[in-house]
Amino acid sequence: MGIVKSGKVVVLLSGRYAGRKAIVVKTYDEGNKERKFSHAIVAGIDRYPRKVTRAMGKNTIKKRSKVKPFVKFVNYNHIMPTRYVVDIDLKKVLDDDAMNNPETRVESRKTIKKVFEDRYLNQANGKSEKKATGVKYFFQKLRF
Numbered sequence: 001m002g003i004v005k006s007g008k009v010v011v012l013l014s015g016r017y018a019g020r021k022a023i024v025v026k027t028y029d030e031g032n033k034e035r036k037f038s039h040a041i042v043a044g045i046d047r048y049p050r051k052v053t054r055a056m057g058k059n060t061i062k063k064r065s066k067v068k069p070f071v072k073f074v075n076y077n078h079i080m081p082t083r084y085v086v087d088i089d090l091k092k093v094l095d096d097d098a099m100n101n102p103e104t105r106v107e108s109r110k111t112i113k114k115v116f117e118d119r120y121l122n123q124a125n126g127k128s129e130k131k132a133t134g135v136k137y138f139f140q141k142l143r144f
Contacts, residue, residue, distance in 0.1 A: 007023065008084075009021055013078050014078045019142055022043060023088060023138065024042055024079075046069065047067065047068035049066065050065075051064070069109055069116055084134035086135050
């Protein structure tokens, strides 16, 4: 599938995280030894940041900007690619070794949480306007 590439924002369609947005970290078009189907490693948002207004103080903004991430292997049949792309690079944090071991998976989830929260608070520091709109879309809860 040529559409699903790393950095693409996707919506998960089934399972525990159905309706949640995620970023594709790595794709396996041909599958691999354990999973013989085409799939991808995705990192997404389980609990989205809450609305922030100008009247709120620093601590309130910090509290409301918290994000709960998730990390998952997902079959291509269960993701819907969107037109948005983000410039959040997670390849260094997530790889096969980190995904297979439960302890490293927890650690990688914590680092992803930091990356997501930093990027959420610094959305204006994007490289291109296209990727900035992708980041803005990624951090908004899907309404349906």
